[in-house]
Amino acid sequence: MSILVFIESNKNEIKKSSFESLSYAKKLSKLISSDVIALTINCSEFTPLGDFGPDKIISIKDKKLELFNAHNYADVISNVSKSVSAKNIIISDSINCKYLASLLSVKLNAAFVSNVVSIPNSTKPFIVKRSTFSNKAFCEIEINSEIKILSISKNSIGLNKSKSKPIILNSEINFNESGLASESIKVSSGSVSIEDADVVVSAGRGLKGPENWNIIEDLAKTLNAATACSKPVSDMGWRPHSEHVGQTGKPVSTNLYIAIGISGAVQHLAGVSSSKVKVVINTDPEAPFFKIADYGIVGDAFEVVPKLNQKLKAFKAENN
Amino acid sequence: MKILVCISCVPDTTSKINFNNNNTEFDNSQIQYVINPNDEFGLTRAIWFKENDGAEIDVISVGLDNSDQILRKALAIGADRGFRINQEALDSFQVAKLLSNHIANNNYDLVIAGRESIDYNGGMVPGIIAEILNFNYVTNCIGLEIIDKSAKIKREIEGGIETLHCRLPLIIGAQKGLVEESDLKIPNMRGIMQARQKPYEIIEDKTEEIKTKTLRFEKPESDKEIKLVSPDNLDELIHYLHNEAKVI
Ligand SMILES: Cc1cc2nc3c(=O)[nH]c(=O)nc-3n(C[C@H](O)[C@H](O)[C@H](O)COP(=O)(O)OP(=O)(O)OC[C@H]3O[C@@H](n4cnc5c(N)ncnc54)[C@H](O)[C@@H]3O)c2cc1C
Numbered sequence: 247m248s249i250l251v252f253i254e255s256n257k258n259e260i261k262k263s264s265f266e267s268l269s270y271a272k273k274l275s276k277l278i279s280s281d282v283i284a285l286t287i288n289c290s291e292f293t294p295l296g297d298f299g300p301d302k303i304i305s306i307k308d309k310k311l312e313l314f315n316a317h318n319y320a321d322v323i324s325n326v327s328k329s330v331s332a333k334n335i336i337i338s339d340s341i342n343c344k345y346l347a348s349l350l351s352v353k354l355n356a357a358f359v360s361n362v363v364s365i366p367n368s369t370k371p372f373i374v375k376r377s378t379f380s381n382k383a384f385c386e387i388e389i390n391s392e393i394k395i396l397s398i399s400k401n402s403i404g405l406n407k408s409k410s411k412p413i414i415l416n417s418e419i420n421f422n423e424s425g426l427a428s429e430s431i432k433v434s435s436g437s438v439s440i441e442d443a444d445v446v447v448s449a450g451r452g453l454k455g456p457e458n459w460n461i462i463e464d465l466a467k468t469l470n471a472a473t474a475c476s477k478p479v480s481d482m483g484w485r486p487h488s489e490h491v492g493q494t495g496k497p498v499s500t501n502l503y504i505a506i507g508i509s510g511a512v513q514h515l516a517g518v519s520s521s522k523v524k525v526v527i528n529t530d531p532e533a534p535f536f537k538i539a540d541y542g543i544v545g546d547a548f549e550v551v552p553k554l555n556q557k558l559k560a561f562k563a564e565n566n
Numbered sequence: 567m568k569i570l571v572c573i574s575c576v577p578d579t580t581s582k583i584n585f586n587n588n589n590t591e592f593d594n595s596q597i598q599y600v601i602n603p604n605d606e607f608g609l610t611r612a613i614w615f616k617e618n619d620g621a622e623i624d625v626i627s628v629g630l631d632n633s634d635q636i637l638r639k640a641l642a643i644g645a646d647r648g649f650r651i652n653q654e655a656l657d658s659f660q661v662a663k664l665l666s667n668h669i670a671n672n673n674y675d676l677v678i679a680g681r682e683s684i685d686y687n688g689g690m691v692p693g694i695i696a697e698i699l700n701f702n703y704v705t706n707c708i709g710l711e712i713i714d715k716s717a718k719i720k721r722e723i724e725g726g727i728e729t730l731h732c733r734l735p736l737i738i739g740a741q742k743g744l745v746e747e748s749d750l751k752i753p754n755m756r757g758i759m760q761a762r763q764k765p766y767e768i769i770e771d772k773t774e775e776i777k778t779k780t781l782r783f784e785k786p787e788s789d790k791e792i793k794l795v796s797p798d799n800l801d802e803l804i805h806y807l808h809n810e811a812k813v814i
C-alpha cells in the first residue's frame with residue numbers, strides 16, 4: 247500500500263504547500279504503515295524533498311505537461327496512482343490541486359475531501375476533520391471509498407522534517423491529451439500571490455481611496471507580503487478582484503494577517519480567520535475585528551502604517 | 567445554445583452557524599437561504615447569453631422543498647425552466663451523479679456551476695460532473711465568451727490570469743469577476759409574476775454513489791484575548807510578532 251503525494255513545482259521550485267502535503271503523508275504513513283511516494287512533474291531538483299521523508303520519488307518529464315492542464319494532470323496522477331496501487335493521495339489546497347482533484351476522484355472512483363485540517367483521528371473507519379461553512383465551523387467526515395484523496399488546508403499541519411534518501415524513478419506515463427488548451431498566462435507583475443504568501447497585508451474602506459494604497463504596498467514590501475483587500479474595496483475598483491479575500495473571495499490561511507481599516511464583518515472574518523496570527527489596525531476600538539485578532543492597535547492607519555513600516559525596516563535590517 | 571445553471575441553496579452569509587443534536591445536525595431554524603453567491607455570478611452571465619444570443623436557460627438544484635423558493639428566484643431573474651431533484655444533498659458525488667443524469671438527457675452546450683458552495687466549500691461538484699460526462703472543465707472562471715460552439719475562458723490562477731479555449735460542451739466553476747457585483751439582478755414584480763408561469767419540474771431520481779458521511783460538527787474556539795498595543799509603542803508590536811508569535 248502506498249500514499250502518493252503530488253508535488254507542485256514551478257521551474258524546479260517546489261511549492262511550500264507540497265512540503266506540507268508530504269509532512270501530512272509521513273504522519274499518515276505511521277498510522278496505516280504505508281510507504282510514501284512523491285510524484286513530481288517536470289521537476290529536476292529533488293534534494294529539498296528528501297528533508298520530508300518520502301521513500302520514493304516518481305519523476306515524470308514530458309514537454310506536453312509543461313503548462314498545467316487539469317485534465318492532463320489528473321490523467322497522469324491517476325495512471326501513476328494505479329501503477330503503484332496508491333490508496334491515499336495527498337495534495338495541497340491550492341487552486342490547481344483542487345481543480346484537478348475532482349476529475350481525479352472520478353477516474354479513481356475515490357472520495358475527495360478538501361480543506362482537511364488534521365491527521366485522521368481514526369483510520370478504520372477513516373475519519374478526518376475539515377473546515378466548512380467558510381471557516382465558521384469544522385466537520386468530521388467518514389470516508390467510505392477504498393481510495394481517498396485528501397487536500398490539506400494550508401498551514402494546518404505545518405512542516406515536519408524527517409530526512410530520507412528516496413529512490414528516484416524516472417517514469418514515462420501515457421495520458422489522453424485534453425481538448426482544453428491554454429492560450430496565454432498573464433502574471434501580475436512582481437508581486438507575491440496571496441496563496442503563496444506567509445504574510446498578507448490587507449486593507450479596507452478605512453483607507454479612503456486607491457491613491458492611499460502606497461502605504462499598504464510599502465508595508466507589504468518590507469514584510470515580503472502579499473496585498474489583499476476587503477470586498478467593497480475590490481467592488482469599487484480600488485483594487486483588483488484577485489485581492490478580494492473573505493467568504494466570497496479568496497480564503498487566506500497564512501502565518502500573519504494584518505488587517506488595516508477593515509471593520510471585520512462576518513463575511514470577511516469567515517475567509518481569513520484560519521490565519522495563524524492576526525493583527526488589526528483600526529481607529530474604532532469597537533470594530534469586530536478586535537474580537538478575533540491576536541494583536542491590535544487602536545489608531546489611524548495613515549499615521550500608524552508608515553511608522554510601523556519604518557520600524558520594521560530597521561528591525562529587518564538588524565536581523566538579517 | 568442551451569445552458570444549465572446548477573444552483574446550491576446556502577445559508578445567507580450573515581448567518582450564525584449553530585448545530586443541534588450533539589453537534590450532528592446543522593441548525594437551520596434561524597437560517598435564511600439564498601442562491602450560493604458563486605452560482606449567482608454564473609446565473610447572471612447565463613442571462614446575458616440569453617439577452618445577447620438567445621440562449622435557453624435551465625436552472626437546477628438537488629435538494630428538498632426548501633430549495634423551491636431559491637429556484638423561483640432564479641426564474642424571476644430570467645431563467646426559463648426550473649428543475650429540482652428531490653433528494654437531500656449529502657455528498658458531492660451523490661449531487662454530481664444526480665446532476666449528471668439530468669445533463670446526459672438534455673443536450674446542454676454549457677453547464678454553469680459555482681467555484682464552490684459557501685456552506686460545504688467542497689469545490690468538487692462541477693469537476694465530478696465534467697469527468698463523468700467527458701465535458702471540458704474550467705473552474706475559478708472569471709471570463710467566458712462563446713462563438714460558434716467555441717469557448718474562450720479566463721481563469722484566475724495563483725498570481726495571475728490564464729486564458730484558455732476549447733470546444734463545447736463545457737462546464738465552468740464561476741466566481742466573482744465572471745460578472746461584477748453591480749451586475750447582479752434583483753427580481754422585479756414582473757419577473758416574479760412571470761416566474762409563476764414558467765415550467766418547473768420535480769425530478770425523482772436517486773443514486774447509491776455516496777462516498778462520505780458527515781458525522782459531526784464543531785465550532786472554532788471562541789474569542790481569545792487580544793493584546794492591545796499603543797500606536798506610540800510600535801516596538802512592542804514588533805517584539806510580540808518576533809518573540810511571541812514568531813511570525814517575523
Ligand atoms: C453576500 C455577501 C458576501 C460578502 N463577502 C465578503 C467577503 O468575501 N469579503 C469581505 O471583505 N466582505 C464581504 N462582504 C461585505 C462585508 O459585509 C462588509 O461590508 C465588508 O467586509 C466591509 O469592508 P471594510 O471593512 O473594508 O469596510 P467598513 O465596514 O466600512 O470598515 C472600514 C473600517 O475602517 C476603519 N477606519 C476608518 N478610517 C480609518 C483610519 N484612518 N485608520 C484605520 N481605520 C480606519 C473604520 O473604523 C471601519 O472599521 C460580503 C457581504 C455580503 C452581503
Ligand SMILES: Nc1ncnc2c1ncn2[C@@H]1O[C@H](COP(=O)(O)O)[C@@H](O)[C@H]1O
Binds near residue numbers: 573680683686689692
Ligand atoms: N445541491 C446542489 N444542487 C445543485 N447544484 C449544486 C449543489 N451542490 C453544489 N452544486 C453546484 O456545485 C458548485 C460547487 O459546490 P461544492 O462542490 O459543494 O463546493 C456549486 O456552486 C453549485 O453550482
